[in-house]
Amino acid sequence: MHRADREELAGLPLEVAPRLLGGQLRTVVDGAPVTLRITEAEAYHGQGTGLVPDPGSHARMGRTARNATMWGEPGHLYVYLSHGIHSCVNVVCAPDGIAGGVLLRAGEVVEGQDAAASRSGRTGRDLARGPGRFGQVSGLRHPRHDGIDAVTGAERAGAQAELWLDEPLTDVASGPRVGVAGVAGTHAFPWRFWIPGDPTVSVFRWGRGAAAAGAVS
Structure with a gap:
């Protein structure tokens, strides 16, 4: 296992997402270390990224104050707030100036x-099952830690992160993104990737109108 570098993360999120599986996000927040083995991830492309427009991305309409980190250099973490409650963690991918991120959807706590x-x-295997729980146990919080550098491990607001x-992995499953x-x-966007059979992976559920849209497409 080795520290990720920017070159490895400079591909489009759709290329990088399966590569993150089996890797680890190691954080130290307020002096408490936690290591999460990544078992599930979803790719998101911003406006103008790749050949197919991604209507599910925060950056689908261009750069905003909220998604600015997604447009930066690869290896930083885009930490956003979901439903006004959960801090979710994304690895920024693609070259600097091209928006993209990989949502870390689930993981196994292997340290801390x-x-x-x-x-x-909570206790048990579901500590980091789902992106809200993953972000919660990592200790990273929006907006304090949005943009933290997981390549250099530089401190930001009392936290450090390393990827x-x-x-x-040779055995990787893919399918529609969750919710x-x-x-x-x-199924038009099979951009979720996970380790088959891993008990920490999310249970799939359709998002609003997704099942109907899939039937039409």
Whole structure:
């Protein structure tokens, strides 16, 4: 296993997402270390990124104050707030100036179980099952840690983050993204990747109107 570098993350999110599986996000927040093995991830492309417009991306309409981190250099973490409650963590991909990110949807806590349990109020294998829980146990919070550099590990607002990668996995599953509305959450966008059979992977559910949009397409 090795520290990720910017060159490895400079591909489009659709290319990078499966590469992150089996890797680790290691964080130290307020002195408490937690290591998460990544078991599920989703790719998101911004406006003008790749050949197919991605209607499910925060950056689909261009650069805004909210999604600015997605347009920066690869290896930083885009930490956004979901439903006004959950801080979710994305690895920024693609060259600087091209928007893209990989949402870390689920993981296994392999170090720092006590800190993870304290942050979540839960125990067991589902500590980081789903992007809200993943972000919660990592300790990274929006907006304080949005843009933190997971390549250099530089401190930001009392936190450090490092992304580590292992050898690419040979057995990777893919399918529609979870809970994404409309056509962006259908089989037209099989941009979710996960480790088959891993118990920490999210349970699939259709987003609003996605099942109907899939039937039409």
